[in-house]
Each structure stands twice: as structure tokens, then as C-alpha cells.
Amino acid sequence: MRTLLLAGTALLTLAGTAVPAFAQVSDNVIRIGVLNDRSGIYADLAGEGSAIAARMAAEEFGNKVAGAPVEIVVADHQNKADIAASKAREWVDTGGVDAIADVPNSAAALAVQGITKDKKRIFLMSGPGATALSGAQCSPYGFQWTYDNYAMAAGTGRALYEQGKKKWFFVTADYAFGQSLEEETTKMVKSLGGTIIGSVRHPLGTADFSSFLLQAQGSGADVIGLANAGGDTVNAVKQAAEFGITQSGQSLAGLLMFISDVNALGLQSAQGLMLTTGFYWDMDDQTREWSKAFEAKAGKKPTMVQAGVYSAVKHYLKAVEAAKTDDADKVSAKMRELPVEDMFAKKGRIAANGRMFHDMYLAQVKTPAESKGAWDYYKIVKTIPADTAFMDPKQSGCSLVK
Amino acid sequence: MFSLLGVPPQVLFGQLLLGLINGSFYALLSLGLAVIFGMLNVINFAHGALYMVGAFVAWLLLTYAGVGYWGALVVAPVVVGLLGIALEKTMLSRLYKLDHLYGLLLTFGLALILEGAFRHQYGVSGQPYPIPDALKGGQNLGFMFLPNYRAWVVVASLTICFGTWFAIERTKLGAYLRAATENPTLVQAFGINVPVMVSLTYGFGVALAGLAGVLAAPIYQVSPLMGTNLIIIVFAVVVIGGMGSILGAIVTGLGLGLLEGLTKVFYPEASNIVVFVVMAIVLLIKPAGLFGRER
Numbered sequence: 001m002r003t004l005l006l007a008g009t010a011l012l013t014l015a016g017t018a019v020p021a022f023a024q025v026s027d028n029v030i031r032i033g034v035l036n037d038r039s040g041i042y043a044d045l046a047g048e049g050s051a052i053a054a055r056m057a058a059e060e061f062g063n064k065v066a067g068a069p070v071e072i073v074v075a076d077h078q079n080k081a082d083i084a085a086s087k088a089r090e091w092v093d094t095g096g097v098d099a100i101a102d103v104p105n106s107a108a109a110l111a112v113q114g115i116t117k118d119k120k121r122i123f124l125m126s127g128p129g130a131t132a133l134s135g136a137q138c139s140p141y142g143f144q145w146t147y148d149n150y151a152m153a154a155g156t157g158r159a160l161y162e163q164g165k166k167k168w169f170f171v172t173a174d175y176a177f178g179q180s181l182e183e184e185t186t187k188m189v190k191s192l193g194g195t196i197i198g199s200v201r202h203p204l205g206t207a208d209f210s211s212f213l214l215q216a217q218g219s220g221a222d223v224i225g226l227a228n229a230g231g232d233t234v235n236a237v238k239q240a241a242e243f244g245i246t247q248s249g250q251s252l253a254g255l256l257m258f259i260s261d262v263n264a265l266g267l268q269s270a271q272g273l274m275l276t277t278g279f280y281w282d283m284d285d286q287t288r289e290w291s292k293a294f295e296a297k298a299g300k301k302p303t304m305v306q307a308g309v310y311s312a313v314k315h316y317l318k319a320v321e322a323a324k325t326d327d328a329d330k331v332s333a334k335m336r337e338l339p340v341e342d343m344f345a346k347k348g349r350i351a352a353n354g355r356m357f358h359d360m361y362l363a364q365v366k367t368p369a370e371s372k373g374a375w376d377y378y379k380i381v382k383t384i385p386a387d388t389a390f391m392d393p394k395q396s397g398c399s400l401v402k
Numbered sequence: 403m404f405s406l407l408g409v410p411p412q413v414l415f416g417q418l419l420l421g422l423i424n425g426s427f428y429a430l431l432s433l434g435l436a437v438i439f440g441m442l443n444v445i446n447f448a449h450g451a452l453y454m455v456g457a458f459v460a461w462l463l464l465t466y467a468g469v470g471y472w473g474a475l476v477v478a479p480v481v482v483g484l485l486g487i488a489l490e491k492t493m494l495s496r497l498y499k500l501d502h503l504y505g506l507l508l509t510f511g512l513a514l515i516l517e518g519a520f521r522h523q524y525g526v527s528g529q530p531y532p533i534p535d536a537l538k539g540g541q542n543l544g545f546m547f548l549p550n551y552r553a554w555v556v557v558a559s560l561t562i563c564f565g566t567w568f569a570i571e572r573t574k575l576g577a578y579l580r581a582a583t584e585n586p587t588l589v590q591a592f593g594i595n596v597p598v599m600v601s602l603t604y605g606f607g608v609a610l611a612g613l614a615g616v617l618a619a620p621i622y623q624v625s626p627l628m629g630t631n632l633i634i635i636v637f638a639v640v641v642i643g644g645m646g647s648i649l650g651a652i653v654t655g656l657g658l659g660l661l662e663g664l665t666k667v668f669y670p671e672a673s674n675i676v677v678f679v680v681m682a683i684v685l686l687i688k689p690a691g692l693f694g695r696e697r
Contacts, residue, residue: 041627044527174671203674207622207631210420211666211673214546218413234528234623242533242549242621244540264623266530 024325025068026096032058032313033097035087035112036127038076041205041230042104044260045303046127048074050102052297053310056290057317065321073097077108084108088115098326099124099316102309106130106177113142120328122335124316126308129256130180131391134355138398141328143335145356146278146308149177149256150391153184155276155384156253159362160223161192165251169221170199171212171236173228178204181227181255197221202232209236213243217250225253234261241269258303262365262377270377271367278360279304279344280378286343301375311344312356348386353398360389416546417663423552425659426559427614431632432639432651433563434610437570440646441583441603444494444505450633451513452608454626456482456615458520461529461624471534474616482612487605494604495597513629520626528625555617562613563652570648579603635674638681644694654692 034054036046051074058070073095077084084103091097092115100116103109104127116123117139125133126146134144168189172178178201186196197219200212213236216224224245226233233254240252254261257275281291281301290310294302302310319334320326340348345358363378371377393401431453438446459481460474469477489512497504533551540549570576582589582596590596615628622628639658643650658677665676684692 039521039526041526043521044525201671203671205631206674207628208420208424210423210552211417211663212670214416214420215413215667217547218416231526231528231623231625231627238530238623239621242540242551244547244549260525260527264527264530264625266532268532269530 024327025066025320026098026326028068029096030065030068030070030317030320030326031091031095031097031099032070032072032316033088033091033095033100034072034074034102034309035077035084035091035100035108036102036104037079038074040079042079042127044264045230045258046102046104046305046309049294049298049300049302049306050126050309052294053302053306054101054313056294056297057310057313060314061317061321065317066324066326068326070317077103077105079105079108081105081107081111085111085115088112089119092116092119092121098122098328099313101313102127102305104128104305106133106180109133110137113137113139116141122316122328122331124309124312126305126312129177131184131396132180134351134353134393135391135396135398138353138396138400140354140400141332142354143312143332143350143356144354145312146304147256147276147360148355148390149181149184151278151360151384151389152255152276153181153188155360155362155389156255156274157185157188157225158192159274159276159381160251160253161189161194163251165222166194167197167220167222168194168225169197169216169219169223170225170227171209171216172199172201173204173232174201175204177229178227182225185225185227185255202228204228204232206232207235209239210243212236213240213245217243217245217248221250223251223253225255227255229256230258230261233257234264237265237273238269246272258305259301259375259377260303263300263375267366267368267371267377270365273365274381275363275365276360276384277304277363277378278358279307280361280363280380281307282376282378283361283380290343307344311340311342311348314342315340351393352401353393353396354400355390355393355396357386357390359386360384412545413667414664417667418660419543419546419548419663420552420666421660421663422656423556423659424662425656426556426563427618427632427655428636428639428659429563429652429655430559430614430617431611431636432643432655433566433648434607434614435636435640436643436646436648436651437566437610438604438607439640440648441579441607442494442600443498443502443583444509444604445502446604446607447506447509447633448489448512448516449509449608449611449636450629450631451516452482452486452629453611453615453618453632454520454629455485455516456612457531457619457622457624457628458524458529458615458626459612460616460619461531464531465529471616471620474619475613478616479609479612482615483605483609486608487601490601490604495601513633517626517630524626526625526627528623528628531619531624533620551620555621558617559614562610566610567648567652635677638677640691642677642681642684642691644691647691647693647695650691650693 034051099122101124106128109128123142125144129149172182323330323334336350348358362381459478463469537551643654665673
């Protein structure tokens with residue numbers, strides 16, 4: 001495909017016909033597909049907000065790079081890996097899509113990773129957390145941008161350990177993502193010298209957590225680690241407050257929490273929670289300015305996933321501009337070469353395994369008294385430098401790391 | 403200290419109590435479904451959506467009108483009931499002469515529309531609803547910490563369940579209702595306005611769902627998806643109890659809550675399947691349900 005394209009371009013040049021400036025861009029359009037959950041449990045943390053973020057990135061280039069117009073298309077994968085795969089295939093085969101962005105839900109992302117790897121398309125992952133995406137299942141065209149399960153476990157796990165909380169009990173969502181999050185956190189806690197007292201697995205989409213919380217409460221653990229996401233985490237935190245768990249001295253750790261979850265919970269229930277995040281809107285002038293523009297369009301502050309989509313799409317477009325082509329090999333080489341520098345990531349860099357290294361932040365949810373108003377939710381406790389925030393690429397199991 | 407299958411009795415009692423709490427939610431919701439099916443022969447798939455609407459009405463009242471929990475407990479069921487009556491008058495009433503399937507399709511469609519509308523407006527993460535001040539805190543029972551609010555939920559829903567059962571099975575009004583389902587023409591001939599009675603029954607059935615929504619609001623997130631998560635279990639409860647059997651719905655709701663509680667101790671991974679396993683077994687052995695009569 002690529003050689004054909006190159007040959008074609010070369011032929012045209014040789015023939016001396018009028019070659020338009022964007023001859024190296026396939027079908028003369030840079031098309032980016034934002035594929036995520038637009039109606040289910042992850043619709044608030046990604047959804048239309050991610051599409052808005054991608055459009056904001058394109059607008060910064062005047063919707064034009066390397067002489068070709070930029071087009072953002074969107075689709076709903078409904079959290080189903082098969083739908084994600086067929087949509088990605090359709091986009092690549094007949095839709096002229098050059099890059100796929102976001103794709104929360106690790107199962108869906110793993111399916112898309114396989115397709116983009118085979119078909120040589122850029123994959124900008126902001127939503128999925130599975131470390132395999134930049135590990136055993138890594139791809140030369142796949143970039144994991146915002147966070148991953150290792151970063152979440154390392155950030156929150158270490159912080160709580162340093163506060164003297166050494167005995168853990170897990171409440172884990174019983175599917176690939178939850179188990180992987182529990183596993184990463186277990187490794188981190190054990191490597192520091194802590195102990196795991198027990199764990200309980202709950203089905204995905206559980207409304208009533210009282211039973212699991214009671215088991216956790218009775219275990220005598222210092223920390224109850226919630227290895228789940230979205231609505232499950234929200235319900236667990238809310239009911240933990242009801243059962244007096246935090247008042248009795250046990251800490252809750254939301255191992256993957258987004259600002260949309262905190263917003264849904266309200267500060268009354270969420271206060272004091274420790275969490276790791278890749279982005280918070282209220283960090284400096286740049287983040288505030290961007291988030292304000294985002295809020296004007298989306299009606300709410302961005303989550304780290306949405307901000308990550310902006311950053312990844314922007315970096316991709318920057319690389320296309322610099323490489324003057326949408327050829328996936330050249331663009332991905334350019335993406336690795338250029339530093340990632342925008343309001344989301346300061347001095348970010350992309351490792352051989354496709355993991356984008358940037359600073360992560362340990363945050364604590366404010367109390368209602370500390371909060372000055374809507375969306376004033378986090379205190380940034382400390383910055384976790386990029387090098388310790390993410391897994392060493394050599395240990396990731398990715399075959400691209402030499 | 404003795405233990406049962408490796409589980410200390412404290413844990414077991416705690417879980418049984420929690421099961422009872424969940425069971426009372428199931429009972430309250432399946433009661434409404436059973437009343438509607440028993441009287442109208444309509445399989446009301448919009449029940450979960452109306453439960454969600456009940457919770458949202460409570461949240462809207464609190465957020466925009468400053469009406470607290472106790473006010474919402476009265477207002478929200480009335481709002482949901484009126485909505486139900488409007489739906490029945492304008493749409494459902496046209497389907498009684500047709501196959502059950504049409505009622506099912508209509509109510510399923512209504513559920514999707516209601517959920518879609520709320521999702522569009524409020525997003526999927528849901529909205530927080532605080533526990534009313536009077537019911538904050540809890541009691542230490544020795545074997546577990548029982549939040550006051552959960553105790554209130556059990557008492558409230560059991561009272562309502564019993565009241566409904568009594569009204570339908572033991573009062574004159576209930577007798578009219580039951581007669582009207584058996585033979586509407588004859589009952590109408592006695593001077594009773596059957597269409598109005600049917601509308602009111604539907605309104606009452608969905609008002610129960612709205613009430614359950616208000617009771618659930620402080621425990622769960624007020625989210626557009628909350629009904630979808632629950633409705634399937636509630637349907638299983640109704641099927642196990644026997645379609646249309648009021649006592650069956652109440653007893654089965656509580657019983658399955660307890661069973662689910664036990665499953666969460668011994669094999670938590672199966673806790674959302676156990677209800678359906680029971681349903682399959684009951685359908686095999688007694689197709690009309692535990693309390694149902696063959697028609």
C-alpha cells in the first residue's frame with residue numbers, strides 16, 4: 001500500500017504533471033476517527049467530550065495540515081469489542097480514516113490495536129487503561145497517552161503506603177480491567193512491603209455494594225482499594241460513606257477515578273479520596289484557559305481522558321505537518337521524534353513501546369468547605385515525575401523495546 | 403466461636419440483613435409490576451424507567467425547588483402516577499384488545515425514550531442525592547453497622563407492600579378491581595367505570611415504582627441507567643413469584659434478596675446470576691411460578 005502510494009507519487013512527479021501540495025496525503029484529507037462509548041457508563045468521561053477535544057485540536061491548525069483539510073468523524077462502540085473492531089475496520093477500509101483516537105474500555109482498545117497494527121493506521125489511545133496495550137500487545141502505530149493501570153497503581157498505592165497504610169483489601173470488578181488493576185496494585189503494594197489481606201470480586205455494573213463493603217470492613221484492612229471504574233466506583237464510594245467506613249479510620253482508594261465521577265458523587269461523599277490523575281483543569285493558566293474553552297462547548301470541565309485526546313490529536317497533527325505526509329510509518333517516527341509539549345503534557349516523550357511519558361499527579365478530593373465552587377474538586381498533593389509514574393518500557397514485555 | 407462453612411456468624415447475619423434490605427426493593431418494584439399485570443394484563447417494561455423518573459423527580463425537586471426528601475416522598479410518586487395515567491389513557495388503553503406483545507413493545511419503547519431523554523439531559527454518571535438529616539448515621543448492632551436509612555427503607559417498603567396486598571385482597575375496592583379483570587363487561591353493567599379504574603390501577607402501579615425510586619435515590623446514584631440495571635432482576639422476581647400474584651411478588655422479592663445476600667458471601671462472582679438460575683429452575687418445575695395459578 002505504502003510502496004504503491006510512493007510509486008504513484010513518484011510517477012506523477014516524474015511525469016511532470018501539476019502535483020498539488022498535498023499529494024502525499026491519501027485521498028487528500030486527514031481523517032481522524034474518535035471511537036468511544038457515547039451512550040453507556042463511560043459516555044461522561046469520554047463520549048462527545050472527546051470528540052469536542054479532538055475538534056479543538058484540529059481548529060488550532062485551522063483544520064488544515066500539510067495542505068490537506070482535517071476531518072473528525074465519530075462513532076459509538078457501545079463498550080463492545082466486536083462493534084469497535086468492525087467500526088475500525090470499516091473506517092480504515094472504506095472511510096479513509098488515517099488515525100483512530102480515544103477508545104476507552106480496554107477490551108475494545110485491544111481489538112482496535114490489532115486492526116490498526118495490521119492496516120498501518122495511527123492509534124491514539126486516551127481512554128483505555130490495560131498495560132498490555134503498551135506491553136505484550138504493543139504496536140508501532142499505537143500510542144497510549146493519558147494513563148494506564150500501572151500508573152494508577154503506582155501513584156495511589158505508593159502514596160497511601162507512605163501514609164502508613166500497609167494492609168489492603170480489594171473490591172474488584174470481575175473482568176479483565178479490574179483484575180489487571182488489582183494485579184498491578186498488588187505488585188506495587190507487595191514490592192513496598194505491604195500486605196494484601198483479601199479481595200472480593202463483584203460483577204460489572206453492581207448497584208448494591210453493601211455486602212462487599214461489609215466484608216472489607218470486617219477484614220481489618222487499612223485501605224480498601226476499589227479496582228473498578230465509573231458507576232461501580234461511584235456507588236461503592238457513596239455506600240462506604242453510608243456504612244461509616246471512612247469515619248472508622250479505614251481509607252478508601254479509588255484506583256481509577258475521573259473528575260466526572262467526583263462530580264457525580266458530590267464532595268460530601270467523595271471528600272478525602274486519594275487518586276492519581278493525568279490532568280486537572282485547575283493547574284496553571286494554560287490548563288485553565290483550555291478547559292474554559294472546552295467548557296463553553298461541552299458544558300462541563302474536561303476529564304483527563306478528554307484532555308488526553310486533545311493532546312494526542314494535536315501531537316499527531318503536528319507530526320503530519322512536519323512529515324508532510326499521512327504515511328503511518330513516517331508519522332509515527334515523527335511522533336516519537338518530536339517532544340510532546342502542550343497544555344496537557346509538559347516535556348512529554350514517547351517511548352519505544354508507544355507509552356507517552358508525562359508527569360502524573362496525586363490528588364486528594366477537597367472537602368465541601370475547601371471547595372470554592374463548581375468543579376473545584378482536587379488538591380494536587382504532589383507531582384509524580386514521568387520516569388517513576390509509568391512502567392519502565394524494558395519491563396513492559398513489548399517486542400519493540402530493544 | 404462457631405462458624406458456618408468457614409463464615410463467622412456475624413458476617414452471615416450482616417449479609418442476611420443486607421439481603422433483606424435489597425429484597426424489600428425488589429418486593430416494592432415487583433409489586434407494582436404484579437399489580438399492573440394482574441389487573442391490566444400488560445407487561446410493563448417501562449417500570450424501570452419510571453422508577454428512574456421517580457428518583458429524578460426527587461432530585462429535581464431538591465435542586466430546583468428546594469423540596470426535601472419527605473416532600474419528594476409524596477410528590478414524586480404522584481408525578482410518576484400522573485405520568486403513568488397519561489400514558490395509559492393516550493397509548494396503552496388502545497392495546498388491550500391486542501396480543502400481550504404489543505403492550506410489551508410499547509412500554510419497552512417508552513422506557514428507551516424516557517432513558518434516552520434523561521441521558522441526553524443529565525449524562526450517564528448520575529447526580530448525587532444526600533441522605534435526609536433525620537436518617538443520617540446508623541446503629542451498631544454488634545455484628546454489623548446498620549445505617550439508619552437502610553432500616554427505614556425496609557420498614558417503609560414492607561408497610562407499603564402489606565398495605566397494597568391488603569387493599570387488593572381484603573377490601574371492597576380490591577374486590578371490584580379483581581372482578582373487573584375477570585369480566586369487565588359484567589362489572590361495567592353494575593355501574594362501575596372500568597376504564598377509569600384501570601387507568602387508576604396503572605397509575606398506582608407506576609407510582610409504586612416512583613416511590614421506590616425516591617427511596618433508592620439516597621443509596622444509589624440518581625442516574626438514567628438505574629432502572630435498566632434493576633428491571634431485569636425485578637422481572638425475574640415476578641416470574642418466579644407467578645405473574646400477577648401480589649403475595650408472590652412480595653414474598654419472592656424478599657426471599658431472593660436473602661438468597662442473593664448469601665451468594666455474596668459464599669461465591670460473590672455469581673451474585674448477579676443466582677436469581678436467574680432460580681428462575682430457570684422454577685420455570686422448569688412450576689411454569690406458572692411459585693404463587694401463580696394456571697390460567
